[in-house]
Amino acid sequence: MLHQNKVELxxxxxxxxxxxxxxxxxxxxxxxGTSTFSLRIRSGKEFDIESYAEGIAYAHxxxxxxxxxxxxxxxxxxxxxxxxxxxxIAELKPDAxxxxxxxxxxxxxxxxPDIPIHLSTQANVMNxxxxxxxxxxxxxxxxxAREISLKDCEAIKTHLPQLELEVFVHGSMCFAxxxxxxxxxxxxxxxxxxxxxxxxxxxxxxxxxxxxxSGTTFRLDEEEGIGTYIMNAKDMNMASHVDEILAxxxxxxxKIEGRTKSPYYAGVVTKAYRHAIDDYYANDFxxxxxxxxxxxxxxxxxxxxxxxxxxxxRNDAESNAFSMQYGTHQVAGLVSEDGLSWKCKDxxxxxxxxxxxxxxxxxxxxxxxxxxxxxxxxxxxxLTMKKMLSTAGKTFECIHSGDLNDILLPxxxxxxxxxxxxxxxxxxxxxxxxxxxPMSQVQESK
Numbered sequence: 189m190l191h192q193n194k195v196e197l198x199x200x201x202x203x204x205x206x207x208x209x210x211x212x213x214x215x216x217x218x219x220x221g222t223s224t225f226s227l228r229i230r231s232g233k234e235f236d237i238e239s240y241a242e243g244i245a246y247a248h249x250x251x252x253x254x255x256x257x258x259x260x261x262x263x264x265x266x267x268x269x270x271x272x273x274x275x276x277i278a279e280l281k282p283d284a285x286x287x288x289x290x291x292x293x294x295x296x297x298x299x300x301p302d303i304p305i306h307l308s309t310q311a312n313v314m315n316x317x318x319x320x321x322x323x324x325x326x327x328x329x330x331x332x333a334r335e336i337s338l339k340d341c342e343a344i345k346t347h348l349p350q351l352e353l354e355v356f357v358h359g360s361m362c363f364a365x366x367x368x369x370x371x372x373x374x375x376x377x378x379x380x381x382x383x384x385x386x387x388x389x390x391x392x393x394x395x396x397x398x399x400x401x402s403g404t405t406f407r408l409d410e411e412e413g414i415g416t417y418i419m420n421a422k423d424m425n426m427a428s429h430v431d432e433i434l435a436x437x438x439x440x441x442x443k444i445e446g447r448t449k450s451p452y453y454a455g456v457v458t459k460a461y462r463h464a465i466d467d468y469y470a471n472d473f474x475x476x477x478x479x480x481x482x483x484x485x486x487x488x489x490x491x492x493x494x495x496x497x498x499x500x501x502r503n504d505a506e507s508n509a510f511s512m513q514y515g516t517h518q519v520a521g522l523v524s525e526d527g528l529s530w531k532c533k534d535x536x537x538x539x540x541x542x543x544x545x546x547x548x549x550x551x552x553x554x555x556x557x558x559x560x561x562x563x564x565x566x567x568x569x570x571l572t573m574k575k576m577l578s579t580a581g582k583t584f585e586c587i588h589s590g591d592l593n594d595i596l597l598p599x600x601x602x603x604x605x606x607x608x609x610x611x612x613x614x615x616x617x618x619x620x621x622x623x624x625x626p627m628s629q630v631q632e633s634k
Contacts, residue, residue, distance in 0.1 A: 195439055196441040197465055200449070213459040216252060217283065219256075219443075219447075220240075222237060225269075288307070307327045312333045315343070329351070331443065337496070338432070341495075355443065358423075359423060360421075360445055371419075372386040417511055421488070427460055430473070431475075442461060444457055452606060456481055518534050521542065523597070526603070529595055531592070532591050535586060536607075544562070552599075559575050560598035580593065
């Protein structure tokens with residue numbers, strides 16, 4: 189039952205830039221969508237039909253795949269709209285449609301019979317019987333529920349060896365059962381299963397006790413240091429277990445969550461899992477290598493979730509003291525697609541040295557000229573800017589985060605090369621320290 193081919197690495201594509209970054213940093217396939225029929229409205233709005241078509245063409249030119257998300261649940265009034273949308277997406281020739289509803293499966297088969305159907309994790313498939321129902325409907329791949337075990341995946345694959353199985357290995361976890369949550373609907377009217385979850389589980393809460401007979405309400409003070417983030421699930425991180433997952437021989441695709449996360453996340457996390465997969469097949473698996481890179485990203489704390497242990501066996505799946513924490517590094521800049529310039533993501537001045545993070549398989553030339561120099565130290569590449577000169581001819585002593593000027597590089601670098609620095613240096617430049625900065629001030633890296 190073991191696969192003859194390497195398992196697929198599937199990464200999120202929140203917009204065209206992040207799609208290209210994920211592909212350059214090692215993804216075999218990406219997933220994303222264009223409309224509110226996707227479960228990520230925010231990222232869906234960052235794609236229009238034209239940019240989505242460009243992304244599909246970009247992927248196909250590199251022998252990579254794009255899976256289109258149509259994975260929200262329709263109202264009766266939306267059924268024709270879903271049909272029209274699937275027909276429009278089908279013209280772009282994505283490599284699969286990701287859907288959640290059995291009804292949408294039927295629509296997709298009728299409207300786009302030549303495009304494979306992947307069943308979303310929102311369908312909550314946990315056993316061989318449910319898998320068979322969808323397989324009989326013509327589903328080629330099932331993205332199993334996050335709560336499933338590897339043993340249950342093995343049982344499904346034994347029963348249905350031709351059915352592809354996809355598992356989440358990294359990213360945000362839902363407090364509820366595979367997204368079946370009503371808290372956001374209750375508090376803000378934003379419906380999680382139609383793509384507009386407000387992430388209410390990430391908020392800090394104060395707890396009260398109310399006596400209905402007396403009308404008295406008491407605020408319950410929690411023990412200092414415990415916090416009030418009572419529903420804040422840690423982020424999934426299965427990088428240390430990629431070898432076990434692949435050794436099972438029953439998983440076809442490893443999926444990274446995060447269409448609304450930063451370009452830095454898309455690149456660094458994808459690259460870490462690319463190396464983990466390739467190292468497994470080369471008999472050189474070393475979890476410490478991948479965790480070092482993953483720990484450079486902002487996170488809610490990490491858990492290896494439920495694939496290898498049952499939910500009731502876990503007591504470390506929530507971050508009760510904070511909503512988000514810094515990673516070990518901060519992105520400083522992102523190189524343009526043509527590799528000739530970079531945009532600032534964190535204040536950088538003349539004389540600063542920033543680490544160069546290359547796409548998978550890329551190399552860099554060591555140079556020293558009027559613009560800057562690139563050195564290699566212990567296997568890591570570093571860029572030091574001697575002159576801050578924009579493509580428009582402006583000069584700067586320092587360039588600040590969010591500045592839209594494209595700053596020239598001393599030599600051409602690979603497309604979407606990442607520039608970064610350690611977090612303590614980044615915070616020092618801001619006049620902050622990691623220990624004194626409230627977690628509520630932490631923002632996603634741009």
